[in-house]
Amino acid sequence: MSVENHVDHWGTSPGDPVSAALAAIDTALGELLAMDPAYWRTSQKKDVLVRLQHLKAQQAALELRVLATSGDIAEETGDKDASAWMRADLLVDKGVARSQIKLAAAVSKHELLAAGLADGVVSASKARVITKALDAIEANPVASAEDLLLAEKLLVDYATRLTANELRIVGRRILVEIDPARFEDAEAKALLAEEERAQQKTALRIWDNHDGTIGFDGVLPVALGMRFKTQVEAWAQPRKQQLVEKGSPLPPWERLMGQGFARMLETIEPDALPRHGGRRDHHQRGHLARRPPQGARHRNPRVRRGQRDHDQRHRGPQDGLQRHDHPLGPRRRRPSPRRRSIQSLLPADPAQGTPVAAEVLPGRWM
Structure with missing residues (x-):
């Protein structure tokens, strides 16, 4: 109605x-x-x-x-x-x-x-x-x-x-x-x-921005996420206090948090990282990182096979020795095929048994 x-x-x-x-x-x-x-x-x-x-x-x-x-x-x-x-x-x-x-x-x-x-x-x-x-x-x-x-x-x-x-x-x-x-x-x-x-x-995604920066985003449980937030804020506060003492204007809070996260990552010891096997393991630990003992094994059974292959590639002629630790010294570099072919074509000196050109130009062919 x-x-x-x-x-x-x-x-x-x-x-x-x-x-x-x-x-x-x-x-x-x-x-x-x-x-x-x-x-x-x-x-x-x-x-x-x-x-x-x-x-x-x-x-x-x-x-x-x-x-x-x-x-x-x-x-x-x-x-x-x-x-x-x-x-x-x-x-x-x-x-x-x-x-x-x-x-x-x-x-x-x-x-x-x-x-x-x-x-x-x-x-x-x-x-x-x-x-x-x-x-x-x-x-x-x-x-x-x-x-x-x-x-x-x-x-x-x-x-x-x-x-x-x-x-x-x-x-x-x-x-x-x-x-x-x-x-x-x-x-x-x-x-x-x-x-x-x-x-x-829970997820984490990391990508390269190709401008000198890395982008990432992810999802964490509440307990871990709040712990992560607290730790990053703790590393961000010292820089904020330094800027306040100097009288400089404070940058955006997001930048302070990013710098705090970078500082927190720099405090992580490379030797404390778990080994995952492969040649990239040493790059991840840094070029100056100390190599772990030969007999060390990671507790995770999924990486044992990769670690065993990694150790076998670095073993020397004697069992248990690295190439750089071998008593005969480091292995000499083999000459290139082009260098061997040129030396074989040079005439040899009957008295010395060496190529003639080698006496004239020792630094060129040796």
Whole structure:
């Protein structure tokens, strides 16, 4: 049933209340935009930001209510939802529009959350976090309807004191707060599964930029990543303190972190690196690195074969001796085929038994 009044023959029927309310909002915003905030007092600026935050939450609540009942728009356009109309008329990406419609359907199922949005105490981003947490609880076979209702009440209360990211962390463990005896084991299993997924996602990619720099990116588990961040920050701070003492301007924090990471790598001893076999092993350790003992073997069985081949290539005529450690001295360099062919063609001196040209030019052929 439509509430629109297209014809007012006697001039007594009220106008459209929705259009009148939107016009009042438009007028009030226009008056505020006509002012210059530079001349406002500090208390006025704080009050404006606080009230605008509440108004944005209420605006999101109204928008979600309209989207939750937008089935008639979909029927009019012949689509399964109103996302196609939002894409055509409002120029909203279809993925964003469908996400909004999905959020509207989820909020409409939870009265406390919808009331928090309407009161302006829960923002749209926090409402999205709460709905995801409640959907996970609803899919949990151990949780009951009472647990779901109590979790909704706690999350809405936490939304008035926490940010969206903090609320997301609390939402993962909200069942443990409700009943630790029942959900502690499930929480432990969930944490173990999360750690296993983090280990499977661990990756590192390194590439050459061909401009004197190396680029890399990767993914680490939370524990290792935070440890890595702490160590790099520790190596970056001394240079920052030196620049502060000298009175020099500080470079960007990203550059300080990169320099700290480079310093941390320089402290790694080449001899402490695991051997992986092959000739590149010595290049990785540095040209001046000391060669490990001959009988040393790496604990990793996957590199034993490469290390054995590496040791056999460097053995001398006697077993267990390197070529440069052989008692007969280092092996002499064999002359090139061209040098041997020229010496064989020179006439020999009968008295000396050496080529004649060798006496005249000893440095050329010897």
